[in-house]
Amino acid sequence: MFSKLNTKINTSLALVRDGLFSRHYVLKDDSAVFGEMNFHTPWVVFFETAQAKLTLAPAGLFSRTINILDKGDQVIGSAHRPWLSRKVNLTLQTGFKAIFYRRNIFSCEYTWEADGIGEVLQISSSIFSWTDSVTIQNSMAPQTVIPTLIFLGRFLITLRRRKRAAH
Numbered sequence: 001m002f003s004k005l006n007t008k009i010n011t012s013l014a015l016v017r018d019g020l021f022s023r024h025y026v027l028k029d030d031s032a033v034f035g036e037m038n039f040h041t042p043w044v045v046f047f048e049t050a051q052a053k054l055t056l057a058p059a060g061l062f063s064r065t066i067n068i069l070d071k072g073d074q075v076i077g078s079a080h081r082p083w084l085s086r087k088v089n090l091t092l093q094t095g096f097k098a099i100f101y102r103r104n105i106f107s108c109e110y111t112w113e114a115d116g117i118g119e120v121l122q123i124s125s126s127i128f129s130w131t132d133s134v135t136i137q138n139s140m141a142p143q144t145v146i147p148t149l150i151f152l153g154r155f156l157i158t159l160r161r162r163k164r165a166a167h
Helices: 146-166
Strands: 012-017 024-028 033-039 045-049 053-058 065-069 075-080 088-092 097-102 109-114 118-124 131-136
Touching (some): 012 146, 053 146, 065 146, 075 146, 088 146, 097 146, 109 146, 118 146
Antiparallel strands (some): 045 053, 065 075, 118 131
């Protein structure tokens, strides 16, 4: 159903929202589809790629941690944003660690940076656009982790925008 993502060939991707009121995103390039993401509820997201079907869900009601769950609802990683910080720390059970942040306050570009690797990818997300552009910077990161970073990044961007809109 989905093509396998090769980060050495596909360095420029698009994350496309289906419609104005749709909660469905598709990760693709000019010729192939690499995965899709669906908001089950405003706080729970399902996404599927060629390698895995995963769920993103908060750890608790008022928690600042998002758990990454596999098919059997086993936690395979977590993303946590400390108090008074703009950065989100991701830790996977495989030992992969990364940080998600926005370059500056007025920027629409978000970056994933991994320990020992450097910048892995950038997500450019305009407020009124249905398409986010994704640029993979470093192909040294594990290829199976890249779609997870993209979908988790989009989920974190959506959560930040909802918080700002509520205030």
